[in-house]
Amino acid sequence: MARKTKAKKDLDKATKQLNRSARALGDVTRKAADVAGKTAKDIAKTSDAKQAKKAAKVAQTAVAAAAVAAVELVKTASKKSQKGAKKVSSSREASGAKKSVKRATEATKKAAKTTAKQGRQQSAEAIKQARTRSQDAKKTAQKQSSRTRRKVKKKVG
Secondary structure (H helix, E strand, O other): OOOOOHHHHHHHHHHHHHHHHHHHHHHHHHHHHHHHHHHHHHHHHOHHHHHHHHHHHOOOOOHHHHHHHHHHHHHHHHHHHHHHHHHHHOOHHHHHHHHHHHHHHHHHHHHHHHOOHHHHHHHHHHHHHHHHHHHHHHHHHHHHHHHHHHHHHHHHO
């Protein structure tokens, strides 16, 4: 078996770190979706949400009361969403993803310095793949959060 060159080792390390970063971003996405789902459930359980449901039943005679309850519900939902966002950003998955991305960046820099033209091409390809994966993860998270948002709106009425 042929010996691996330093450039190849550095490139392998960078690729490994990029894969870890992609996995970490997936973990963060899943965590965000979980938190969004829990937030939606919490919102549905709040007294404001229950008030909004009751007010909607009596909406023919109490349109003003329903409007007030809806405003309160929006305020509550906003507060809960902010708490959920804080929970995601301070989660173990998010900090792991940050570390992984930082390591991948360092490994990629090192690989780019030590490799020749072919190494640069390979690391550029690895970067493209990592960007694609992170964009896919971002799109998935956005879809899941918007889906959750629609469900909450539908439940609230």
